[in-house]
Amino acid sequence: MVKLWQKKTRTDPDIEAFTAGDDPVLDLRLVPYDCAASAGHAKMLGRIGVLTADEVRLLTAELDAIAGLAKEGRFGIPREMEDCHTAIENRLTEKLGELGKKIHTGRSRNDQVLAALRLFCIDEAGRIRSAADALTAGLKSLSGRSGAVRIPGYTHTRKAMPSSIGMWAGGYAVALEEDARLLDFIRGRMDQSPLGTGAGYGVPLEVDRALAAKEAGFSAVQENPIAVQLSRGKFESTLVHALALFMLDANRMASDLIFFSMPEVGFVRLPEAFCTGSSIMPQKKNPDVLELVRAKYHAVLACQIQLQTTTAGLISGYHRDLQLTKKPLMEALDAAAASLAVLAKVVTGVEVDGAACAKALTEEVFAAERVYALVKQGVPFREAYRRVGKQYE
Ligand code: ARG
Secondary structure: OOOOOOOOOOOOHHHHHHHHOOHHHHHHHOHHHHHHHHHHHHHHHHHOOOOOHHHHHHHHHHHHHHHHHHHOOOOOOOHHHOOHHHHHHHHHHHHHHHHHHHOOOOOOHHHHHHHHHHHHHHHHHHHHHHHHHHHHHHHHHHHHHHOOOEEEEEEOOEEEEEEEHHHHHHHHHHHHHHHHHHHHHHHHHHOEEOOOOOOOOOOOOOOOHHHHHHHHOOOEEOOOHHHHHHOOOHHHHHHHHHHHHHHHHHHHHHHHHHHHOOOOOOOEEOOHHHOEOOOOOOOOOEOHHHHHHHHHHHHHHHHHHHHHHHHOOOOOOOOHHHHHHHHHHHHHHHHHHHHHHHHHHHHHHOEEOHHHHHHHOOHHHHHHHHHHHHHHOOOOHHHHHHHHHHHHO
8 A cells, every 4th residue: 555545546757746846855754743733632532432452552653653753854755645644654554554544544645634734834833933942042141241331222213213223122022022912822723623523524434533633742632624624724823923023123122133233333343253255355254144034034924925816716615726835844944943043152252342332322313302301490392492403403
């Protein structure tokens, strides 16, 4: 047995390669999650009497072994097997014979792929949360070192009013915490089991969905099977939306740091080990790392749009189109995790040049303060504004 649905006719190899697409590679990341969901499903089959207790033990032990192999990069998905679900079932049958053929009772690859993807996303959301927390910690360490150093705040890329390194770092820390709250919410939405919804219309068997959910590691059951199918791509795009918000903050933080570290401005110095050089201009110390963080925001946004548009217009129920949601999901997760991690390193390593900051606090930065000094003496605001403004005519 190669494909789960294989009948008499062999599939054309070109069609096979096209329909499998990137799954043999992308699905490698889903293998441990499919194993966890399959083990939950097997335990449920044991409870309803489809499998004996011994059979459940054998299946879960083999699923554990497969997950272990996958984590070590030693589990392959041959192209003719299409995806991880097929490769895992084939491996169970190869190792356990007839028993392997029982695991697919009461399920379809459509609920199986959703279960694996949701468990994967829940873990990945944790990875993003840790990377964002590390960045927040980096901002707090910068504040701890140099928070009191005053710098001009800018509007329209022109000096506006006094700010400080602490106000700057604190602003981004708050923004990241807000993004993290949205991420946590989305993670909670994903924590609902699709197991037992089959191809999208339930299964003609008395499955115990609550037990399968609990054993697979979900906190709740998503009841309506059509709603479960409607979530494919949509949950992913919501998660990637949260990533895009993190990346928008990262993008603007990168722009700030590029500006702050410009030799003409010089509020901060990027450690030399973080800079790249030029092949022709020997003097250059470039902030490529920050430029790439800035650019990856757009890459993540493109993934979000891809996710949103892939599902639009499809009638409800599963379609193979949905397979194409995996790549943008994984790309966006990797881009966000890498960007947040590298930015944490930059923020932690950046050095503040107190003298350059002080020098930049030229008198016009205090114009509004002078206006308010007059207001406090009882001068009406508009009059005080005019008096101070004369100097700048
Ligand atoms: N690789 C498929 C996907 O990602 C798995 C589900 C296949 N189901 C099907 N009915 N063809 O969507």
